[in-house]
Amino acid sequence: MRNTSVPTAAIPVVVNLSPNGYMYSRSELKVYFRKFKAGNFDLEDESRSGYSIEVDCNQLKQITDQDRNVSTRTIALELDFRQKTSNNALKRINLTFELNCWVPHELTIGDKSKRKAACLVLLRDQRKENILDRTVT
DSSP: OOOTTTTTTHHHHHHHHSSSGGGOOHHHHHHHHHHHTTTTOOOOOOOSSSOOOHHHHHHHHHHHHHHHTTTHHHHHHHHHHHHHHHHHHHHHTTTTEEEEEEEEOOHHHHHHHHHHHHHHHHHHHHHOOOGGOOOOO
C-alpha cells in the first residue's frame, strides 16, 4: 500500500456502514483499512488513555452557582481535567466570564427590558434636545 492512496475495497464497506452517510477523510479510511486488514471489523472508536473529556454539566453549573468568581483553572483542578476542557464545557452551558464573574451568555428577560428602556430614553432625549449633536468625537 502506498502512502498516497487508500485501497478502494475498503471505501464502500466503511461508507455503507457509516451512520447517516458520514463522509470519512483519507486518513480515517487508511486507519480503517489497516484495522480491516488485521481482521478487526469493529467501527467503534477504541478507548484511549489520558484526561477524560466528559464533563458533568450539572456539577459544573453547581460550582459556578456557588462561587461566581471561580476560575477555570480552579474548576479544572477540582474536577480533575484540563483547563481547556472546563472552558469548552462552560461555553456549552452558555456561561461567559465577564467583569470577573461567570454570567449567562444570553440575556434574561429583565436585562432585555432594561436595555430596551435605556434605548427608548436615548431616542426620546435625541428627539427632544438633539443630545447626539453635542457629542464630541
